[in-house]
Structures are given as C-alpha cells and as structure tokens.
Amino acid sequence: METTAPPRGIGATLRRDPAAPWRHLDGPLLGATLAIAGLGVLMVWSATRTAMADAGLDPATYLKRQLAFVVLGAVVMAVVVTIDYNSYRDFAPIGYLGALALLVLVLSPLGTEVRNAQSWFAIGSFQLQPAELAKLALIITLAACGASAGGTLDRQRLMVSLGIAGVPVALVLMQPDLGSALVLVAILAGMLVVAGTRPRHLAVLTAVAVLAVIAMFQLDLVDSYQRERLTDFARSGDTSTGSGFQSEQAETAIGAGGLFGAGLFEGTQTKLGFVPEQQTDFIFTVVGEELGFAGSATLVLLYGVIVWRVWRTAQLSRDLYGTLVCAGVLAMLLFQVFENMGMSMGLMPITGLPLPLMSYGGSSMLTTWAALGLVLNVHMRRFS
Amino acid sequence: MSGDTPRLRLSLIAVVAVSLFVALFARLWFLQVLTAGEHELAAQRNQRRAIxxxxxxxxxxxxxxxxxxxxxxxxxxxxxxxxxxxxxxxxxxxxxxxxxxxxxxxxxxxxxxxxxxxxxxxxxxxxxxxxxxxxxxxxxxxxxxxxxxxxxxxxxxxxxxxxxxxxxxxxxxxxxxxxxxxxxxxxxxxxxxxxxxxxxxxxxxxxxxxxxxxxxxxxxxxxxxxxxxxxxxxxxxxxxSIDLEVQRVTEAALAQGMQRVRPRIEDNGQPVLGGGSAVALDVDEGTVVAMASWPTFSPAEFVYGISPRLFADLNDPARGTPFVNRAVLGTYSPGSTWKLVTAMAGLATGVITPETVFVDQGVYTIPNCGRGCSRQNAGRASYGEVALSRALTVSSDVYFYDIGAKLWQQREQVGPTPMQDMGTQLGFGTGTGVALPVEADGRIPTPERRAQLNQQNPAAFPNGDWFIGDNVNLSIGQGELAVTPIQLANAYATFATGGTRYAPNVVLRVQTPDGEVVREVPPRVAAEVQVPPEARAPIMNGLVGVTAGPDPRATAVKPFAGFPLDVYPVAGKTGTAQTGGDRRDNALFAAIAPAHDPRYALTVVMERAGFGATAAAPVARRMLGQLSGLEEPAPVTFVTGGRE
CATH class of the missing domain: 3.90.1310.10 (Penicillin-binding protein 2a (Domain 2))
Incomplete structure (x- = not known):
C-alpha cells in the first residue's frame, strides 16, 4: 500500500494497472453529486432572479456565483482525490489546530456578525465560515484517533475523542451557531459508533446527551434567540404574523407544489418572500414548490444515492481510517440533509443549516465537495 | 481487532440512515400528495389580495x-x-x-x-x-x-x-x-x-x-x-326639486321664528325643545321645492360615523330631536287649516252652499247635547252674518261647528263620515308617498275606528261611541285628528290643482357626472280627487281674503302687509291648534300662491309658537317672497296681537 505513488501518467496507469485508483472512481457518487449541485445552481437562480431583477441588479448574480462555487468545489474535490487519504492523517493535528485557531479568531473583532451569530470572516465579497472547515478537520482527526485504537474504543480513547470534538463544539456554540455545533456532534456520534465505542459507553453518552439538552433549556443556557428558533421559529423578518410563520410558509410552499410542481421559476410562495432565506437554508422549498413531488423525491433519492455510496465506501475501505472518514462524512451529510429538509417540511425545528450541495454559499459547498472527495479517495484506493 | 466490528456497526448506521430517508419520503408524500390541495389554497390566499x-x-x-x-x-x-x-x-x-x-x-x-x-x-x-x-x-x-x-x-x-x-x-x-x-x-x-x-x-x-x-x-x-x-x-x-335659495330662506325664517320659542318642561319633568317645519310644494310638478325642519343638524359632522354622544344629542328631546324631519314625521292637530276640508265636505254633501249664511254670535251650542256643550270662537269674537268665504277669511269657528254638527245630524243622508272621507281624499291619514325613507301617516278619527279601538282595548280607549261633539271638534281640526305638515301642504296643493293629488317627488332627474340625463323622475299621481267646481271659487276667495282683506278681521293681513298681493295673491289659512292643558298652541299656516294661477302650496308648522297668524304666517311670507321672486330675503317681521 505504501507503494502507491501519486500517478504520473494517468492514461498509462489506467491501461496497465487494474488496481489503479482512477479505474475505481465511484461513478454513481460522482454522478449524484454533480446532479444535485447542478440542480442547486438552477434552484438558487430561480429563488433569486426576480428579487434581484426587482432590485435593479443582475438577475444572474447568484447563478454565476453559485456556479463558480460548484466549479471551485469540483476543483477542490479533484485536488483532495489526487493525494492518498492516508496522507491527510499526518496533517490531522495541524488541520485540527488550524481549524480551532480560526474558530477562536472568528470570535474576535476579525469575525463578522451576521444575524446575531459571529460565524464569518468577510474576505472581499466572499464569506468564509470556519465552522465548515472544522467539520472536515474533526472528521480527519477523529478518524486518526479512532483508527489508532484499532476497532474498539477504550475509555481513554473515548475521552480523547470526546475532547477532540468538545473544543470545536464549544467554540461554535460561542458564536453562537447551534446548527453547526449539532453537525459536529452528529459527526462525533456517527464516528464513535463505527469506531467501536462500547455499547454501555454509548448508552451513557446517549443519556448524557439527552440530559444535556434538557438542562440547556431548563437552565436557560440557550439564548432566547436560539430557543425561539428551536421552539417556535418566529424570526425577526415578520413579527406580526405570529409564531411558526416561517415553518408554516415553508410547508405551504412545498405542499403547494403538489405532484409535479408549479414549474421552474413559477413558484409564488418562494418568489414573493413568504419563505425567507429561500436561496440558502430553505432552498428545498423552491424545489418542492416548483418541481413538485416528482422533483423533490428525485432529489431525496439522489441524496440517498450519495449516502448509500458513502456507506458502501465505508464498508469497502481498505483500512479502518478510511472507514471512519466515510462514517464521519456520512454522519455529517445525513444529519444536514435530514435536518434541513426536515425543517422545511415541519418535521424538525428550525436551525440555520445549509442543504449540502444545494444551498447558496461557498463554505458549505467547498466543504461538501472536499468531504465527498475524501470518500471518492477512499473508494478508489480500496485495492491499492 | 476484528475486521467485522466496524462493518457490523456500519449496518447500525445504515438502519438509521434508511429510517431517516423513509421519514423524509413519507413527509414529502404527505405534504405534496395527500394534503397538496390545502397547501395550494393557502399559497393562493397568501399571495392574492382583492382590494x-x-x-x-x-x-x-x-x-x-x-x-x-x-x-x-x-x-x-x-x-x-x-x-x-x-x-x-x-x-x-x-x-x-x-x-x-x-x-x-x-x-x-x-x-x-x-x-x-x-x-x-x-x-x-x-x-x-x-x-x-x-x-x-x-x-x-x-x-x-x-x-x-x-x-x-x-x-x-x-x-x-x-x-x-x-x-x-x-x-x-x-x-x-x-x-x-x-x-x-x-x-x-x-x-x-x-x-x-x-x-x-x-x-x-x-x-x-x-x-x-x-x-x-x-x-x-x-x-x-x-x-x-x-x-x-x-x-x-x-x-x-329643492330650490337652494328658497330652502335657504325657508330655513332661516323658520329658525328665526323657532328661536323665539322657549323650551318647556313636560309633565314628567323632561325638558322639551319645540321644533318646527316648513314645506313648499310645486303643485304642477308634484314636487318639493323646500323642506325645512328645525332644529336641524350638520351632516358634515359625522361623515366618519356618528359618535354615540352625537347620536344621543341628535335624538334628545331637550335639544328638539334634531334628527327628526318634522315635515314628514311630525303629526299635529291641523286646527283651522282643516277648515278647507270641512268646507269642501259641506259643499260636497250639500249641507251648505257658498251662499248659506250663518249668524255667528260668538258662541255655538251643540244641538241635542247636555251640559258643557257650548263652544266659543277663539278670542270670544263674534262675526255676525257669515257665509263660506268670510267664514274662512275671519276663521269663524262657529260657522264650521255648525257644518260639523249638521253633517252628523244628517248622517242618514250624507253618510257617517263626509269630513273624514274628504280628508282621506285629500291625502290625510296615510303617507303622501313623498320620496323620502320614512313618513308618518297621521290619523283621521272615525266612529268606526273609535269603536274598533274600544273593542280591542277598552282600558286604553274607554269611549267607543262617536258623538255629535266629536264632529264639532273635527270641523275645526281638533280632537284626535293628526296630520303631518307635508300632508297639509299636499291637501292644499290638491285643492289648488283642482283635484290631482301627487305623491311629492324630491328628485327631478338622475344624470351622469357629465350632466347627461339618465332618467327623468316623472310626477306620480296618487289620486284624482273630486273637487266640486262650484266650491273652488268661494273657498279660494275666502283664503285670499285671509292675507289681503279687505275684511278688517281677516286673520293674516298684518303678516302680509306690504307684500305685493295685487300681482301675487296668496290664498292662506291660519291655524292655531290647541295642544291640551294650558300649554301654548301650535302655530300653523297653509297657503296656495299665486291664488289666480296656483303654482305653490306650502305649510309652516311651529310647535308651541302661539298663533298661526303671528308666528307661522310671517315665516310663510318670507318663503312666498322668495318663491315669487318679488321680495328680497330679509329677517322675518313677527307681528303681535292677532289670534288664530
């Protein structure tokens, strides 16, 4: 395995070596990823073009930027894929500490506060969200930690793992960005399960998690702002229409789509501002309203394909590290997809989380492409 | 390490993942297939507003x-x-x-x-x-x-x-x-x-x-x-059909007259401010030219809705119930203005002729009647020999008492209710049909009606019989008789036209904002009444004498002093209706003008204002001054003394 060198001539390798990584690119994963990202570009365009035109701006602004993010994401994926994933293992501590540093820095005046949360660095007209990077760093680091344990996580390593996850979770909560913190927790949970945490430890952890959630509400540790969003979701945009407005409108938008939807660009709920943040967190409502059950079910199916391929890759991985990396990515995607779609459909409380590959925004887009790059990486090198 | 452990545990993850995806699908199915209709409606309601x-x-x-x-x-x-x-x-x-x-x-x-x-x-x-x-x-x-x-x-x-x-x-x-x-x-x-x-x-x-x-x-x-x-x-x-200038003069004159009337305290202790009204009809068109009711109100004050306080004030008797249009809703004893009806009934039945002379000694004793059966002229006047015209001019009660009594005595020949029937023909007892939302009917008492009331409710109407005295009372417009000012004006208008009674219109035509006529509102004939042709001249002469004399005892000469009666003769009749007890009388005046070619009929009714001649006739004179175009608008000159 150590003999695997960065490919020199791709064509030559393909022809000669049946175990060559490039022969084992996961087509379905790549296809589903591209399909979702492409649909996302279209949906972001649909969600923003009228509002932009009304404002006298270029209606294609968001289209162009999202397209750029997708291309950039694909490039990042290509880069990630090129280097054997085991090499990342060595960079795990650096990546982890770097991510922590950024998470601290974003709380300083260097960070920018958007909607009550100091979560962003504004770099020119782009915004970088360090919490997104932290997700990747956490996956790589936890995988390294878990892999070294060799399949059963004793108490000591469990504690180390909890510590590794705990610090970024705490920092993200300080922004405060509950949604991202929950994603980090989901990553931790998924990876702990696969890394071999003992059942009784898992039971204790689950109990602690439940108690923690209860305590947070009881002891008022959750900002009223967050509590509001978690419990009744009336956001600042419209105070007069009462509680649950956002989630109700999102449901209405999706439901109004019916079987085949209103047609691309024809959604009224989403166009007329009844659903807020429709190009980011609530992008799924645009799919629901304009493409109907046919479109949204297809989208869910595409995410299903991705999750299935990631899961399959975790199984196929040549080593535990790869398996754990895939488990982390799987947990991250699964949680985000379920939470995001769930909140749009009134299944889950509203937390500000993007829909991976679909929502407008660079940080999440690049993170997701990079994460899927890691999975592709594991998949194609399963024989090397 | 067992290589299977992670894989085993991965299947746990798979179970979780599959469940979550199933949940998403189920919810999607529920929203977009099962309940899509509701959401579609909600979305439409959301986005459409009909303004x-x-x-x-x-x-x-x-x-x-x-x-x-x-x-x-x-x-x-x-x-x-x-x-x-x-x-x-x-x-x-x-x-x-x-x-x-x-x-x-x-x-x-x-x-x-x-x-x-x-x-x-x-x-x-x-x-x-x-x-x-x-x-x-x-x-x-x-x-x-x-x-x-x-x-x-x-x-x-x-x-x-x-x-x-x-x-x-x-x-x-x-x-x-x-x-x-x-x-x-x-x-x-x-x-x-x-x-x-x-x-x-x-x-x-x-x-x-x-x-x-x-x-x-x-x-x-x-x-x-x-x-x-x-x-x-x-x-x-x-x-x-209202003429702004006539209306203005009418309201001003009426207000001037009514402001002289003091508020009174009713028996139940409630203060009451008397009101008044005036109506002028165009007898040819069958329309209302002026209609005033005092006290009045300002509609501009409640274009945004009436506050409860204002509403109470506008219906407060102590403030004269300004909301009530007395011209169509006020019901009054017509007093001597009713003598037109009695005269016509007398002539129609043949009980009198225009030439029938009656010696008025100032007192009338009702035939076949017991005690308390003698009646006097107002002011205890006696007019000596009176025939129909003079009886109207001087307003001899005794002359008309006699007609009333005779009509009753001869009921076998003339029917039980010739006065009432004439009144009904002239439009009393039911609304005139004026084109306004509400109107009072007034009341004409008849023997039949009285018996009926007595039968229905003996406690409230203990007396079920009609006596000769009731006819005597009715002959000078007293008793249970109640008329509205517009009815009175319309009755005089009907007499003036020679028998055509209109339901008075208030609107001449409907037109577009550009002035194009949409429709004319045609006159509405309510009834054609038999006015005996031989009755017209003597009655008209008598009424003209009321304002013009030359009989020195004509009732309304003073209020018309200086009025160009020679070119614009006014046939008028004063009325002073008793209101019971020692309260002040209601003042009435009815007129037809110009008498030789009637164009207008009008009435002025002023509650508790005193004599028709001193209070109501001067107001009517100002109205006629404007209607004739012969007098400049001026403050009303109220006359003193006088009677009836």
Missing part, C-alpha cells in the same frame, strides 16, 4: 344645478383590531401611544375609538381623519412598526352649504350588519351606504359600481404586481 376600489358617490344638486352634496378626499388612518389582539397589553399601549404621536391626536381619543364596539371585529376602525398627507407617507414608510395600521385616502361627503336641507339630503354611513344581510352583494363590510333622506331613497343611483383590483402581494403584504383591475364607475348625480 375594493369604492366608486365615487354621485353628487346631489338643487333644481338649478347648485351643488348641495359632493365628495372630498380625506386622509384616514385605520387600525385593524384583529392584528392588535395578539399583542399584549403593554405592546398595544405602546403602539397606541406611538401612533397617537404620529397622527397628532391624544392617545385617549385613539383608545376610545378602538373600544367602540359598533364596528365588527374585522372592520378596520378609523382612528384619525383628515390627517396631513405627510402622516400618510410616514405611516406607509414605517409600516412594519405599526402592525394593522393602514393610512389611506378616501372620499367622504362634503356639504358646500353646511346643514342646508340636511333632512332632505340625509347622510351616508358605514353599512351595518342588518343592512348587509338584507342587501347583500355588491355591498360588503365597510361599504358606505345612504342612511336617510335622498341619500337612502336614491342609493341605487348615487352608489355607482365599485371596482376591484386584485394584486399579488409578498409576505409583508406589500404589492408586487397587479393581476386584474376593474375600475369603479362613478355614481350618477341626482337633481333635486
């Missing part, structure tokens, strides 16, 4: 095209109470205070308006009217700070001549639940509707057709685009 575009109401013009009622733009701030309810007390209070500061009204006034429960819970409550344009702009800009507050320009009624002809015009107000239930479409909550006067009777012409604009709105209820627009159609103008 009514109220039609501009037609104007009301006088017979010469002078504008009596028009419209003006007013900036009104309303509050939708249903949007306030979700707020807690403090938030509401803060909102009210901030809004009060913006509209520059005391917060207490806003609170009072918001507490007024007369409007439905979902009808926006106007809290400030006629606010500055800048307030409108400010409230629209700060919309999000004022949930449920709307600022808009609306058209309200404007009255260039103030309270002039208020009772005829009526007023416009927000439709109430009852009206809405009866009228239905195209009315809707908040519609403005004519509540009284011609605003009500000609509602259909004035209203116009409301338009509607359907707009697409966004989540903040801000318009995005217009979907459809149906422009409103302005209502038609109506041209009244």
């Amino acid at each position: 009514p575009l109220p039609a501009t109401r037609g104007r009301i013009l006088d017979r010469n095209g002078e504008v009596l009622v028009t419209n003006r733009a007013s900036n009104v701030v309303t509050v939708d109470r249903s949007r306030l309810r979700p707020l807690d007390k403090d938030e509401q209070e803060t909102l009210i205070r901030r809004l009060a500061a913006v509209v520059d009204r005391p917060p207490s006034m806003l609170r009072e308006r918001l507490d007024d429960q007369r409007l439905g819970p979902f009808t926006p409550v106007p809290v400030a009217e006629d606010v500055d344009e800048s307030v409108l702009v400010e409230l629209r800009e700060r919309r999000s700070e004022f949930p449920g507050v709307e600022a808009e320009q609306t058209a309200v009624r404007a009255y260039p001549h103030g309270s002039l002809a208020a009772h005829v015009l009526g007023y416009v107000g927000a439709i109430n639940a009852e009206e809405l239930a009866t009228l239905g479409s195209p009315y809707r909550p908040g519609s403005r509707i004519g509540k009284d006067g011609v605003e009500k009777t000609f509602e259909a012409d004035l209203r116009g057709v409301d338009g509607e604009v359907v707009i697409e709105v966004d989540a903040e209820n801000l318009p995005v685009r217009e979907i459809t627009r149906r422009p409103p159609v302005q209502g038609n103008d109506i041209v009244l």
Whole structure:
C-alpha cells in the first residue's frame, strides 16, 4: 500500500494497472453529486432572479456565483482525490489546530456578525465560515484517533475523542451557531459508533446527551434567540404574523407544489418572500414548490444515492481510517440533509443549516465537495 | 481487532440512515400528495389580495344645478383590531401611544375609538381623519412598526352649504350588519351606504359600481404586481326639486321664528325643545321645492360615523330631536287649516252652499247635547252674518261647528263620515308617498275606528261611541285628528290643482357626472280627487281674503302687509291648534300662491309658537317672497296681537 505513488501518467496507469485508483472512481457518487449541485445552481437562480431583477441588479448574480462555487468545489474535490487519504492523517493535528485557531479568531473583532451569530470572516465579497472547515478537520482527526485504537474504543480513547470534538463544539456554540455545533456532534456520534465505542459507553453518552439538552433549556443556557428558533421559529423578518410563520410558509410552499410542481421559476410562495432565506437554508422549498413531488423525491433519492455510496465506501475501505472518514462524512451529510429538509417540511425545528450541495454559499459547498472527495479517495484506493 | 466490528456497526448506521430517508419520503408524500390541495389554497390566499376600489358617490344638486352634496378626499388612518389582539397589553399601549404621536391626536381619543364596539371585529376602525398627507407617507414608510395600521385616502361627503336641507339630503354611513344581510352583494363590510333622506331613497343611483383590483402581494403584504383591475364607475348625480335659495330662506325664517320659542318642561319633568317645519310644494310638478325642519343638524359632522354622544344629542328631546324631519314625521292637530276640508265636505254633501249664511254670535251650542256643550270662537269674537268665504277669511269657528254638527245630524243622508272621507281624499291619514325613507301617516278619527279601538282595548280607549261633539271638534281640526305638515301642504296643493293629488317627488332627474340625463323622475299621481267646481271659487276667495282683506278681521293681513298681493295673491289659512292643558298652541299656516294661477302650496308648522297668524304666517311670507321672486330675503317681521 505504501507503494502507491501519486500517478504520473494517468492514461498509462489506467491501461496497465487494474488496481489503479482512477479505474475505481465511484461513478454513481460522482454522478449524484454533480446532479444535485447542478440542480442547486438552477434552484438558487430561480429563488433569486426576480428579487434581484426587482432590485435593479443582475438577475444572474447568484447563478454565476453559485456556479463558480460548484466549479471551485469540483476543483477542490479533484485536488483532495489526487493525494492518498492516508496522507491527510499526518496533517490531522495541524488541520485540527488550524481549524480551532480560526474558530477562536472568528470570535474576535476579525469575525463578522451576521444575524446575531459571529460565524464569518468577510474576505472581499466572499464569506468564509470556519465552522465548515472544522467539520472536515474533526472528521480527519477523529478518524486518526479512532483508527489508532484499532476497532474498539477504550475509555481513554473515548475521552480523547470526546475532547477532540468538545473544543470545536464549544467554540461554535460561542458564536453562537447551534446548527453547526449539532453537525459536529452528529459527526462525533456517527464516528464513535463505527469506531467501536462500547455499547454501555454509548448508552451513557446517549443519556448524557439527552440530559444535556434538557438542562440547556431548563437552565436557560440557550439564548432566547436560539430557543425561539428551536421552539417556535418566529424570526425577526415578520413579527406580526405570529409564531411558526416561517415553518408554516415553508410547508405551504412545498405542499403547494403538489405532484409535479408549479414549474421552474413559477413558484409564488418562494418568489414573493413568504419563505425567507429561500436561496440558502430553505432552498428545498423552491424545489418542492416548483418541481413538485416528482422533483423533490428525485432529489431525496439522489441524496440517498450519495449516502448509500458513502456507506458502501465505508464498508469497502481498505483500512479502518478510511472507514471512519466515510462514517464521519456520512454522519455529517445525513444529519444536514435530514435536518434541513426536515425543517422545511415541519418535521424538525428550525436551525440555520445549509442543504449540502444545494444551498447558496461557498463554505458549505467547498466543504461538501472536499468531504465527498475524501470518500471518492477512499473508494478508489480500496485495492491499492 | 476484528475486521467485522466496524462493518457490523456500519449496518447500525445504515438502519438509521434508511429510517431517516423513509421519514423524509413519507413527509414529502404527505405534504405534496395527500394534503397538496390545502397547501395550494393557502399559497393562493397568501399571495392574492382583492382590494375594493369604492366608486365615487354621485353628487346631489338643487333644481338649478347648485351643488348641495359632493365628495372630498380625506386622509384616514385605520387600525385593524384583529392584528392588535395578539399583542399584549403593554405592546398595544405602546403602539397606541406611538401612533397617537404620529397622527397628532391624544392617545385617549385613539383608545376610545378602538373600544367602540359598533364596528365588527374585522372592520378596520378609523382612528384619525383628515390627517396631513405627510402622516400618510410616514405611516406607509414605517409600516412594519405599526402592525394593522393602514393610512389611506378616501372620499367622504362634503356639504358646500353646511346643514342646508340636511333632512332632505340625509347622510351616508358605514353599512351595518342588518343592512348587509338584507342587501347583500355588491355591498360588503365597510361599504358606505345612504342612511336617510335622498341619500337612502336614491342609493341605487348615487352608489355607482365599485371596482376591484386584485394584486399579488409578498409576505409583508406589500404589492408586487397587479393581476386584474376593474375600475369603479362613478355614481350618477341626482337633481333635486329643492330650490337652494328658497330652502335657504325657508330655513332661516323658520329658525328665526323657532328661536323665539322657549323650551318647556313636560309633565314628567323632561325638558322639551319645540321644533318646527316648513314645506313648499310645486303643485304642477308634484314636487318639493323646500323642506325645512328645525332644529336641524350638520351632516358634515359625522361623515366618519356618528359618535354615540352625537347620536344621543341628535335624538334628545331637550335639544328638539334634531334628527327628526318634522315635515314628514311630525303629526299635529291641523286646527283651522282643516277648515278647507270641512268646507269642501259641506259643499260636497250639500249641507251648505257658498251662499248659506250663518249668524255667528260668538258662541255655538251643540244641538241635542247636555251640559258643557257650548263652544266659543277663539278670542270670544263674534262675526255676525257669515257665509263660506268670510267664514274662512275671519276663521269663524262657529260657522264650521255648525257644518260639523249638521253633517252628523244628517248622517242618514250624507253618510257617517263626509269630513273624514274628504280628508282621506285629500291625502290625510296615510303617507303622501313623498320620496323620502320614512313618513308618518297621521290619523283621521272615525266612529268606526273609535269603536274598533274600544273593542280591542277598552282600558286604553274607554269611549267607543262617536258623538255629535266629536264632529264639532273635527270641523275645526281638533280632537284626535293628526296630520303631518307635508300632508297639509299636499291637501292644499290638491285643492289648488283642482283635484290631482301627487305623491311629492324630491328628485327631478338622475344624470351622469357629465350632466347627461339618465332618467327623468316623472310626477306620480296618487289620486284624482273630486273637487266640486262650484266650491273652488268661494273657498279660494275666502283664503285670499285671509292675507289681503279687505275684511278688517281677516286673520293674516298684518303678516302680509306690504307684500305685493295685487300681482301675487296668496290664498292662506291660519291655524292655531290647541295642544291640551294650558300649554301654548301650535302655530300653523297653509297657503296656495299665486291664488289666480296656483303654482305653490306650502305649510309652516311651529310647535308651541302661539298663533298661526303671528308666528307661522310671517315665516310663510318670507318663503312666498322668495318663491315669487318679488321680495328680497330679509329677517322675518313677527307681528303681535292677532289670534288664530
């Protein structure tokens, strides 16, 4: 395995070596990823073009930027894929500490506060969200930690793992960005399960998690702002229409789509501002309203394909590290997809989380492409 | 390490993943397939708002095209109470205070308006009217700070001549639940509707057709685009038969006369302010030229709705119940003005002829009657030999008592109720059919009716028999007889036309805002009455003598002193109706002018004002001065002394 060198001539390798990584690119994963990202570009365009035109701006602004993010994401994926994933293992501590540093820095005046949360660095007209990077760093680091344990996580390593996850979770909560913190927790949970945490430890952890959630509400540790969003979701945009407005409108938008939807660009709920943040967190409502059950079910199916391929890759991985990396990515995607779609459909409380590959925004887009790059990486090198 | 452990555990993850995806699918299916219809409706309701575009109401013009009622733009701030309810007390209070500061009204006034429960819970409550344009702009800009507050320009009624002809015009107000239930479409909550006067009777012409604009709105209820627009159609103008100048003179003269009358205290201790009314009819057209009721009100004061206090004041007897149009709703004993009817009945039955002479010694003793059966002329006057004309001119009660008594004595030949029948023919006892929303019927007592009442309710009507004395009372317009001022005028008009009785019109025609005639309102003949031709001249002569003399005891010579009677003879009749007890009498005057070629009939009725000759006739003279165009408007000169 150590003999695997960065490919020199791709064509030559393909022809000669049946175990060559490039022969084992996961087509379905790549296809589903591209399909979702492409649909996302279209949906972001649909969600923003009228509002932009009304404002006298270029209606294609968001289209162009999202397209750029997708291309950039694909490039990042290509880069990630090129280097054997085991090499990342060595960079795990650096990546982890770097991510922590950024998470601290974003709380300083260097960070920018958007909607009550100091979560962003504004770099020119782009915004970088360090919490997104932290997700990747956490996956790589936890995988390294878990892999070294060799399949059963004793108490000591469990504690180390909890510590590794705990610090970024705490920092993200300080922004405060509950949604991202929950994603980090989901990553931790998924990876702990696969890394071999003992059942009784898992039971204790689950109990602690439940108690923690209860305590947070009881002891008022959750900002009223967050509590509001978690419990009744009336956001600042419209105070007069009462509680649950956002989630109700999102449901209405999706439901109004019916079987085949209103047609691309024809959604009224989403166009007329009844659903807020429709190009980011609530992008799924645009799919629901304009493409109907046919479109949204297809989208869910595409995410299903991705999750299935990631899961399959975790199984196929040549080593535990790869398996754990895939488990982390799987947990991250699964949680985000379920939470995001769930909140749009009134299944889950509203937390500000993007829909991976679909929502407008660079940080999440690049993170997701990079994460899927890691999975592709594991998949194609399963024989090397 | 066992290589299977992670894989085993991965299957746990798989189970979780599959369950979550199944949940997503199920929810998607539920929303988009099972309940899609509801959501579609909700989405449509969300984005469409139908905004009514109220039609501009037609104007009301006088017979010469002078504008009596028009419209003006007013900036009104309303509050939708249903949007306030979700707020807690403090938030509401803060909102009210901030809004009060913006509209520059005391917060207490806003609170009072918001507490007024007369409007439905979902009808926006106007809290400030006629606010500055800048307030409108400010409230629209700060919309999000004022949930449920709307600022808009609306058209309200404007009255260039103030309270002039208020009772005829009526007023416009927000439709109430009852009206809405009866009228239905195209009315809707908040519609403005004519509540009284011609605003009500000609509602259909004035209203116009409301338009509607359907707009697409966004989540903040801000318009995005217009979907459809149906422009409103302005209502038609109506041209009244009222003559602005005659109306003005009539109201001024009546008010002047009534202001001399002191408020009185009723037996039950309630203070009552007497009122008065005056009506002038065009006898050829069958229309109302002037109609005044005092005290009056100013419709401009409640174009935004009547406050409970104002409503109470307008119906307060101590203030003379200004809301009541006495010209059509006041019922009075006609007194001597009724002698026209008695005279006609006497002639028609043959009980008298114009030449029949009766010796009036000032006292009349009712035949076949016991004690208390002697009646005197007013002022204990005696007129000696009187025939019909002179009897009217001097208003000899005794002469008419005799007719009344004879009619009863000869009931076998002339029928039981010739006076009543003549009164009925001339239009008493039922509404005239004037084109106004409400009207009193008045009352003509008959033997039959009295017996009926007695039978139905002996306690309230202990006396079921009709006596000769009742006929005697009736002959001079006393007793249970009750007439409205417009009935009286219409009866004189009917006599003047020679028998055509009209249901008086108030509107001549309906025309478009550009003046194009939509329809003429034709005269409505209510009845053709037999006026014996031989009766006309002696009666008319007698009535002309009332104002012109030369009989020195003619009742209304003084009030018409200086009036150009030679070119414009006035046939008049004074009436002084007893009101019971020692209270002051009601003063009445009825007239036909010009007597040789009647054009107008008019009545003036003034409660507790004293003698018809001294109080009512001078008011009528001013009206006639204007109607004839022969006298400049001037303050009324009330005469003293006199009687009847």
